Amino acid sequence: MTGPILEMRSLEKRYGRVRALEGLSLSVAPGEVYGFLGRNGAGKSTAIRILMGITRPSGGEVRLFGESTRGAPVRLRQRIGYVAQEQAFYPWMSARRLGRFVGGFYPTWDQAAFEQLCLEQGLPLDRAAGGFSGGMKMKLALALALGHRPPLLVLDEPTAGLDPVARRELLERVREDAERTGRTTFFSTHLIDEVELVADRVCIVDDGKARYEGAIADLSARVRCWRGVEPPPILLAPPPGIRVLGDRTFRGERRITLEAADADWSPLGGVALEAMPLEETFIEMVRS
Amino acid sequence: MDRVLTLLEKELWEHGLALGAVLVFLGGIAGLLLLGTAVGPQTITVLDAHASFVRIFLPLFGLALGHRLVAREYGAPTHRFLASLPIHRWEILVTKYALGLALVGLAAGGSLVITAAVAAIREPLTGRWISLVMLRTEVFAVALWSFFFAMGLVGRWRFPIYLGLAIALTFVGTSTDVALRRFWPFALVGDTFVLERLTAPWGALGGATAIALGLFAVGMLLGAGREGRLQEALSTRMTLRQKAGVAVGFALALVLLDVLDLERPPDPFAFESATVARQGRVSVLHEPGGEARATALAARLEEDLARAEAWLDLPLGPVFVAPRLDLGPAEMEHEPLDEDEPAVLVRAAHPSPELEERSLRAFALARAIEKATEGRARHEPRRWVLVGLSHHLVGADPAWSRRAAWLGRRRAPRYDTLRQRERLEERFGENAADAWAWLAFDALAAELPEDELRSFTRELLAPPGLVLLDVIAFRVSPVEARLADAGIDVASLEAAWAARLRPLRAEVTRAHAEVAIAQDGSLRGLRAAVTGVDGDTCALLHAGLGPFDVPLEREAWSREEAPCEALDARVVLGRYGPGDRVFVAVERAALGGWLRLAASRRTVR
Numbered sequence: 042m043t044g045p046i047l048e049m050r051s052l053e054k055r056y057g058r059v060r061a062l063e064g065l066s067l068s069v070a071p072g073e074v075y076g077f078l079g080r081n082g083a084g085k086s087t088a089i090r091i092l093m094g095i096t097r098p099s100g101g102e103v104r105l106f107g108e109s110t111r112g113a114p115v116r117l118r119q120r121i122g123y124v125a126q127e128q129a130f131y132p133w134m135s136a137r138r139l140g141r142f143v144g145g146f147y148p149t150w151d152q153a154a155f156e157q158l159c160l161e162q163g164l165p166l167d168r169a170a171g172g173f174s175g176g177m178k179m180k181l182a183l184a185l186a187l188g189h190r191p192p193l194l195v196l197d198e199p200t201a202g203l204d205p206v207a208r209r210e211l212l213e214r215v216r217e218d219a220e221r222t223g224r225t226t227f228f229s230t231h232l233i234d235e236v237e238l239v240a241d242r243v244c245i246v247d248d249g250k251a252r253y254e255g256a257i258a259d260l261s262a263r264v265r266c267w268r269g270v271e272p273p274p275i276l277l278a279p280p281p282g283i284r285v286l287g288d289r290t291f292r293g294e295r296r297i298t299l300e301a302a303d304a305d306w307s308p309l310g311g312v313a314l315e316a317m318p319l320e321e322t323f324i325e326m327v328r329s
Numbered sequence: 330m331d332r333v334l335t336l337l338e339k340e341l342w343e344h345g346l347a348l349g350a351v352l353v354f355l356g357g358i359a360g361l362l363l364l365g366t367a368v369g370p371q372t373i374t375v376l377d378a379h380a381s382f383v384r385i386f387l388p389l390f391g392l393a394l395g396h397r398l399v400a401r402e403y404g405a406p407t408h409r410f411l412a413s414l415p416i417h418r419w420e421i422l423v424t425k426y427a428l429g430l431a432l433v434g435l436a437a438g439g440s441l442v443i444t445a446a447v448a449a450i451r452e453p454l455t456g457r458w459i460s461l462v463m464l465r466t467e468v469f470a471v472a473l474w475s476f477f478f479a480m481g482l483v484g485r486w487r488f489p490i491y492l493g494l495a496i497a498l499t500f501v502g503t504s505t506d507v508a509l510r511r512f513w514p515f516a517l518v519g520d521t522f523v524l525e526r527l528t529a530p531w532g533a534l535g536g537a538t539a540i541a542l543g544l545f546a547v548g549m550l551l552g553a554g555r556e557g558r559l560q561e562a563l564s565t566r567m568t569l570r571q572k573a574g575v576a577v578g579f580a581l582a583l584v585l586l587d588v589l590d591l592e593r594p595p596d597p598f599a600f601e602s603a604t605v606a607r608q609g610r611v612s613v614l615h616e617p618g619g620e621a622r623a624t625a626l627a628a629r630l631e632e633d634l635a636r637a638e639a640w641l642d643l644p645l646g647p648v649f650v651a652p653r654l655d656l657g658p659a660e661m662e663h664e665p666l667d668e669d670e671p672a673v674l675v676r677a678a679h680p681s682p683e684l685e686e687r688s689l690r691a692f693a694l695a696r697a698i699e700k701a702t703e704g705r706a707r708h709e710p711r712r713w714v715l716v717g718l719s720h721h722l723v724g725a726d727p728a729w730s731r732r733a734a735w736l737g738r739r740r741a742p743r744y745d746t747l748r749q750r751e752r753l754e755e756r757f758g759e760n761a762a763d764a765w766a767w768l769a770f771d772a773l774a775a776e777l778p779e780d781e782l783r784s785f786t787r788e789l790l791a792p793p794g795l796v797l798l799d800v801i802a803f804r805v806s807p808v809e810a811r812l813a814d815a816g817i818d819v820a821s822l823e824a825a826w827a828a829r830l831r832p833l834r835a836e837v838t839r840a841h842a843e844v845a846i847a848q849d850g851s852l853r854g855l856r857a858a859v860t861g862v863d864g865d866t867c868a869l870l871h872a873g874l875g876p877f878d879v880p881l882e883r884e885a886w887s888r889e890e891a892p893c894e895a896l897d898a899r900v901v902l903g904r905y906g907p908g909d910r911v912f913v914a915v916e917r918a919a920l921g922g923w924l925r926l927a928a929s930r931r932t933v934r
Contacts (some may be wrong), residue, residue: 095412115332118415125413129406133343145335146414 717770
């Protein structure tokens with residue numbers, strides 16, 4: 042497949058008067074690890090629920106594998122591995138039974154591969170899942186999502202509630218799986234370091250809209266800041282193509298954050314600007 | 330299809346054990362019902378066991394199933410896991426509905442198959458009959474399950490709805506004339522459920538099916554509405570405010586129902602049977618062919634009531650007389666009706682030629698006066714006046730003289746015996762105590778001009794007035810005060826009474842009875858002996874008095890009848906132990922009723 046494996050086009054979702062998504066558009070190419078970054082309540086989970094066919098959009102469209110999800114969500118969903126934010130397995134089922142149960146919904150399910158994945162992650166196959174820790178449940182969810190060898194893996198804030206070690210292990214496994222299998226991975230989080238660790242491209246979503254979509258390296262190049270006491274006048278009224286994201290004074294030091302659409306800073310002449318950590322960039326983008 | 334089968338397999342794994350246990354339990358219940366119905370003397374058909382199962386236990390099974398299969402899934406976070414799998418929401422709901430339907434249908438059908446197999450041993454079952462019962466059963470099961478399925482999806486509101494429905498149905502069933510069994514789907518399992526052999530109730534079948542479809546649609550809408558978020562919102566636990574709101578709502582509903590119930594005038598008591606003779610306000614229930622006697626009795630009772638009304642200047646309510654053939658000729662029974670009901674209902678062996686009709690009329694009249702005076706006339710100091718006047722208005726019966734004379738051999742005609750009516754009745758029985766009161770009143774009637782007697786009785790047998798006046802009147806003993814007002818002192822009443830008693834005494838035969846508590850090994854026994862009587866029936870009466878030694882109700886007695894000469898062979902052994910207080914008495918069937926020859930309260934040593 043040469044076109045995008047996943048596309049959201051002007052996606053909208055309203056809950057009464059609340060607008061959860063307002064024209065969200067993004068595109069995920071085959072084989073890439075895509076970070077879907079946003080604050081809590083930014084609309085990430087709503088977008089993923091629409092993608093999974095759990096919720097219907099109020100407007101716009103989701104296309105999976107080149108097909109619209111309207112009308113045939115089950116067939117398309119069978120090609121997605123999905124890890125939800127919270128794991129709500131039947132507590133009486135063991136990992137093995139859960140595998141058999143979930144496998145009944147996927148024509149390509151491979152029980153042996155699933156059990157192998159569980160064993161690799163140190164999960165007991167015959168213990169009731171109700172007694173698993175949060176980290177174990179997340180590993181089990183990942184194994185369940187990969188058991189039918191989906192071409193697209195969707196993870197909805199998978200590290201929420203995990204301790205740092207479990208978090209790191211999960212992220213490494215996701216990255217390693219993507220590199221080994223070439224699987225497309227759509228990964229939502231509100232933690233910028235996770236995106237830095239695993240993602241090739243990122244979409245920053247805020248208030249239901251995409252603020253940025255592109256490579257992480259490009260994002261760093263697009264945003265710079267100036268620190269000092271008296272800013273040059275050009276920074277306060279920047280030329281076209283550059284805009285001020287933030288202007289704050291903290292402990293007597295003034296800091297102006299700027300964004301250049303094409304990472305072209307030449308219109309500012311010789312003004313000395315600093316590169317920013319990705320986390321700062323993200324914060325300034327969503328604050329603006 | 331694989332998805333549905335996978336889901337079915339999961340449901341069976343999750344609920345199989347619990348549902349299996351419930352099915353085994355229901356099987357046991359069905360077996361017991363079957364056994365009870367098969368050996369029951371009133372059984373019309375053994376299929377009645379199936380009817381009981383479907384009416385009582387199938388709804389309980391549906392309730393449990395709705396809770397486990399539906400409510401529990403959506404009340405737990407697991408439904409989110411299920412929703413994340415590639416399966417349509419409607420497929421989940423339909424699978425659960427179908428599984429529940431299969432189980433309810435299986436339980437209902439299984440009950441019929443087993444019951445019919447047993448019934449076929451001795452009943453001429455036909456294929457059409459069984460098919461009709463099966464059709465009714467299964468359509469009812471569909472409606473029932475559809476209801477519990479929908480309720481399972483109502484989440485936290487289902488128990489308030491169950492409770493509300495239970496209250497509403499109870500109210501409709503008990504306080505209105507609406508017969509729920511006439512409505513769908515209840516009509517399917519109503520009175521004719523297992524008895525109808527030929528005709529299918531197409532209207533009820535169609536109506537119940539429509540209700541089932543409606544409930545299924547409601548369930549689907551709730552389960553799939555707002556992409557499952559409606560159901561998710563419903564299934565969360567109640568907040569404290571909601572709980573308080575529901576509790577207040579129910580309290581208000583109960584108060585409202587109570588008020589509605591109070592405001593609704595009760596239906597007047599009436600005999601439902603067609604064989605009733607009516608004269609004025611008197612209705613006498615009779616057997617076919619007994620109309621003439623019943624009409625005559627009703628006419629005489631109506632006259633008695635009219636006479637008493639005029640005498641006391643007191644409106645009297647309707648009187649209903651029902652037959653009870655196992656009562657003796659002088660035995661009457663009063664069945665209390667509702668407090669607001671102006672009528673009285675008495676029972677007697679009224680078609681029997683041996684019946685003491687005057688005793689029945691006096692008894693009914695006394696009950697009517699009691700009712701009109703709101704029970705005041707029954708109070709112990711006035712009771713002899715009530716009994717005496719009612720007998721006086723009906724007219725003397727020779728049996729009363731004999732009973733009074735019999736009692737006169739054991740007690741002197743003292744005014745105290747009239748005032749202490751309950752003690753007299755406990756010792757000598759109701760018939761004798763009534764006759765005793767009548768004779769005293771008769772002596773009084775002879776001593777007083779009629780106007781004075783009328784005025785005397787009117788004041789004593791009037792409805793209650795102001796409580797304070799009543800208390801004061803009670804303190805000064807109104808009967809004696811009124812006697813004094815009429816110029817009669819107690820001594821002269823006693824003298825006139827004794828004079829009436831004297832010539833009657835010779836008519837009475839002598840009989841003597843004794844009761845004793847004997848020890849037989851470690852057991853205590855009650856024993857009685859009667860002498861001076863041959864050929865009559867006697868009875869040994871006994872009752873435990875409990876810790877408070879209260880006056881006895883007739884229903885509390887144990888009674889053992891035997892020929893009088895053989896009564897001493899009847900020993901009540903081991904019923905009472907040391908320290909027990911017991912009432913024990915001996916009665917003899919004589920002078921048209923039961924005369925109590927001996928009675929006492931004893932402590933078993």
